[in-house]
Structure formats: structure tokens, C-alpha cells
Amino acid sequence: MSSQEVSLSPTDPVVLPAPKPGGRLMLAAKLVVTLAVLGLLASKADWSGVLDRIAGADPAWLAAGFAAKFLSVVCSAERWRDALHAAGERVSRWLAMRLMFAGLFFGQVLPGALGGDVVRGWLTYRGGGSSSAVVLALVMDRLLALVGCVLLLFAGLPHLVATAPPAVAWAGPAAVLLLTAGLLAGIQADRIPLPSILKRPPVVALQSLVSRLRGALFSRWALVGLVHSTAVHVCTIVAVIAYSRALGLPVAVADAVAVVPMTIFAAALPISLNGWGVREGAFVAGFALYGLGPAEALVLSLMIGLSVTLSSLPGGLLWLGLSGRRLSDRRGEASAPSGTPS
8 A cells, every 4th residue: 555645736737648649640540539429329310309309308317317327427536436445555445436437527528539538547646546556447447347337237137138139139248258268368368388488577567457457357456346347337227217217218116227227338339538429329329229219219328328417526525635645545544454345
């Protein structure tokens, strides 16, 4: 556990790693994908009646939907704390929440060029975390997010199989199985014997990271992180159901459980700006299986996206309060056993 002082003063610029060559081209490509998909969906949707639904939306259900999405960010902060603990860095819940909201804020302000994960990791490193632990925690965080989504995808699979064509219903699980096989093979990479000529410092460092990742994945903190990860996605499902109730749309709980995990999985693909466009396309295609019109599904997805953007706004203020903090807000926390969740 590092005892260095956090140097994230609001007067200090957030100096981030220099972007890779071609970053602007990649950003432009993502922008094109986002605008093209959103434009296509909007042009083909029948908007008659949808604007009336929006104007007459139930405020209580709207508030419930936003609260659920905001809670998902809080659960994400807990998952980040769990990932850091598994990587050997102990942080308080409050500091982990500030780091998560600050990363989310910068991820919204700087879409595509710098992911929220990168900013959050950089802020954690600037706060005194070791570079190896931060990298390991970032990988852990993404894997926990993926596995949590997969669990819910399989939870909704029986309903999906019963209502969707087999090619559609089994596409997600097939992709998951391929990813799982790749992950299981990847975390054994450090055990592959290499000739001495290949044992260069970067290769040795990568093998060390893989070895630590394998140990972290089977730690108690990873299990706790998986619970929080699943809670993140459950909150998104609840938000979709609440927003559908606000608009008077016929979205059943089973329909949302079957469709939303697939949309989360699709939005995580790095081919658009923060998932915009891809998420909307997945919403339209998924909920079409249950009789929801393109315009209604598009509005639902846009409400989820806007909820994320609004939820990120406190991150700017929380970043301003990160000055002079330790990775652990209390010295006593550093002495707690690192393998016991609290």
C-alpha cells in the first residue's frame, strides 16, 4: 500500500499520456460510425406518437430510472475499489467513488480520444498507485465488467431462446464462449516456455502481469468485484424498465433481461464514441423481437445514454476535491489484511 500524497490538485493540469499516432483518424472514424448509425435509425423510425409519450412521461418513473443509472456508477466505483484491492492497492470507498466519477466525467468530455478507464487509471497513478498495480486493476475491472454482463446474458437466455430465431438467440453465447476460451488461454501465457532470445524486459514484464492477473482473478476481492459488476448491469436493466414505464411502453422484465445485456456487450465495442450509435442499434434490433417500434427503442437507448452523461457531471466537482489525498483516506486502513474484503 502506497503512502504517497495524492497530487491531483485542481490547479495542476491533468497531464495524460500523449495520444498514439493515428488517434485523430480513429476518433474521426468513431464519429462517422456514431453519426451514421444514429442518423440511419432516426430516419427509419416512425416518430408519430413518440413525442407525445415523451411529453406525457411519468416524472416518478423518470426519476427512478435516473436513480438506478446513477446507482450503477456507484456500484462501478465499488468494482474499481475491488479491482485495486485485488491488485494490491487499498483505497477507501469514498476515494474510489471520486476516482470513478472523475474518470467518467473526463471520459464524457473527451470522447473516444481518451477513455474514462485511461483517465481513471492515470488519476489513480498520479495519486500514488504503482503503475503495475493500476494496469492490473484496469484489466481486472474490464474483465469483471465483462463477466458480470455474461452472467446476466445467460440469465436472459431461456426467454431469448423461446422468442427469437436460433441464430439470434445463440449469437451472444457463442461469442462469449469464444472469449472465455481466449481468456483461459491468455492467463496461461506466462507458463509457455520461451527461448532466451525472446525473454526481453517487455516480454518478462508482460508475463509477470499475466501471472499476477491469474492470481487476482481467483482472489476474494475478484468475487466481491463480480457481485458489484453484476449489480452495475442490473441497475441498467432496472433503468430501462423504469424509463419504459415512464413512457408507457410494453417492455416486460423478462424482455429487458434478455435484451439489455446484449446491448451492453455491443456498446463496449470500441467502434463508436462511448458506445453511442452501436448501443442504439442494439436496442432497436433487440427490442424489435418483442414488438417494440424502432422509435420507442431508440428513445429508450438515448435516455440511458443521457443518464450516463448527466451522472458523470459530479465527476468534475469530485475531481476538484482530490487534492492532498492519499490512496487510503485513513492510515489505519493500510494495515488491514489485503485479502479480506471489508
